[in-house]
Amino acid sequence: MSDKIYVFDTTLRDGEQVPGCQLTTDEKVMIAKELEKLGVDIIEAGFPVSSPGDFRSVVEVSKAVTEPTVCALSRAVKGDIDSAGEALKFAKRPRIHTGIGASDIHIKHKFNSSREAIIEQAIDAVKHARNLVDDVEFYAEDAGRADLEFLARLTESVIKAGATVVNLPDTTGYVLPNDMYDRINYLMNNVPNVDKAILSMHNHNDLGMATANTIAGIRAGARQVEVTINGIGERAGNTSLEEVAMILKVHKSLGYHTDIDSTKLFPMSNLVSQTMRMQVQANKAIVGRNAFAHSSGIHQDGFLKHTDTYEIINPQEVGVPKSSIVLTARSGRHALKHRLEMLGYKLEKPLLDDTYKRFLDLADQIKEVNDKDLVKLMRA
Ligand code: KIV
Ligand code: ZN
Numbered sequence: 001m002s003d004k005i006y007v008f009d010t011t012l013r014d015g016e017q018v019p020g021c022q023l024t025t026d027e028k029v030m031i032a033k034e035l036e037k038l039g040v041d042i043i044e045a046g047f048p049v050s051s052p053g054d055f056r057s058v059v060e061v062s063k064a065v066t067e068p069t070v071c072a073l074s075r076a077v078k079g080d081i082d083s084a085g086e087a088l089k090f091a092k093r094p095r096i097h098t099g100i101g102a103s104d105i106h107i108k109h110k111f112n113s114s115r116e117a118i119i120e121q122a123i124d125a126v127k128h129a130r131n132l133v134d135d136v137e138f139y140a141e142d143a144g145r146a147d148l149e150f151l152a153r154l155t156e157s158v159i160k161a162g163a164t165v166v167n168l169p170d171t172t173g174y175v176l177p178n179d180m181y182d183r184i185n186y187l188m189n190n191v192p193n194v195d196k197a198i199l200s201m202h203n204h205n206d207l208g209m210a211t212a213n214t215i216a217g218i219r220a221g222a223r224q225v226e227v228t229i230n231g232i233g234e235r236a237g238n239t240s241l242e243e244v245a246m247i248l249k250v251h252k253s254l255g256y257h258t259d260i261d262s263t264k265l266f267p268m269s270n271l272v273s274q275t276m277r278m279q280v281q282a283n284k285a286i287v288g289r290n291a292f293a294h295s296s297g298i299h300q301d302g303f304l305k306h307t308d309t310y311e312i313i314n315p316q317e318v319g320v321p322k323s324s325i326v327l328t329a330r331s332g333r334h335a336l337k338h339r340l341e342m343l344g345y346k347l348e349k350p351l352l353d354d355t356y357k358r359f360l361d362l363a364d365q366i367k368e369v370n371d372k373d374l375v376k377l378m379r380a
Helices: 026-038 051-064 076-087 104-109 117-133 149-159 177-190 210-220 239-252 261-276 297-305 333-342 351-366 371-378
Strands: 008-010 043-048 067-074 095-103 137-142 165-167 198-202 224-227
Touching: 008 104, 008 198, 008 239, 026 043, 026 051, 026 261, 043 051, 043 137, 051 067, 051 076, 067 076, 076 095, 076 117, 095 104, 104 117, 117 137, 117 149, 137 149, 149 177, 149 224, 165 177, 165 224, 177 198, 177 210, 198 210, 210 224, 210 239, 239 261, 297 333, 333 351, 333 371, 351 371
Parallel strands: 008 043, 008 224, 043 067, 067 095, 095 137, 137 165, 165 198, 198 224
Antiparallel strands: none
């Protein structure tokens, strides 16, 4: 049996913090229902104290979904926690996500506090949240840059206070994957009650390492991943759900699984991109426009002989109808012949050679040659 990795989707909270991507309550509810169908375990629906609209969204998402846990964010402040508890009152499985900065940079500059005072505040917050709900997640903000011995003490303290999940965010996307492995491994071995809670990975992508760090954390013992659709989020974004889900599927020999229905990944990506008015970069892993497009002659030739030569995922597995062969000036005869055959033109040498020359001239001018261009070329 492989280990289950819990998928905590924060598209509606951390993802929605992206400038210009704010969602209405109705849009949040629509996305939450699709996230439920996708198979996520936890939906972070918002930060209720931040605005009346966000409060309302948490209430409505709580009513709209039944399977996933619905989570609301709060700072380690009584008023925030009460607001989160109130917004979650219709949730079948409510979770309060409360926390505070854990690195000395945050403790000094954000809170003008001390390590000992932070531990006290964290314990009080978790105990208060536990009076409202049974499931309380604690976040140690900027854990990636926190002193490790202090982080272990903080983690032990909040678990003893009743935290069911301890989130160790790399808030600034700073940590290297090997170091992430070592840090989580240290906590697994130096927090006496670590087996009474789940450790969670919440990584930002400032240096492009969010996904690698999340996988490193899993391998060291974390069993929850905090992710967003298309990797959207503050600055360079959060860990992308589709990447983590597919890494664990493609590398199943690692011994982990999620309950994500991978065939819904591409439609989900489109829905979030359209609703948030945020385009997905063409070369984005798994869901980008070019993720299953082959354009160079050598790759196209290999792919047409056997798809495994240049594809490690069948596109249908992630909901992309089929791979594509893009005809450009880097394409070879094999790809051109194949596309022409699909359009009903069966060419043998030397007509194929001649057509290929004319195709290259055209491709140099217009960059990408589509089916209409090919038909025109053949008619000419
Ligand atoms: O990045 C972060 O540290 C966060 C916390 C509020 C969980 O988003
Ligand atoms: Zn975050």
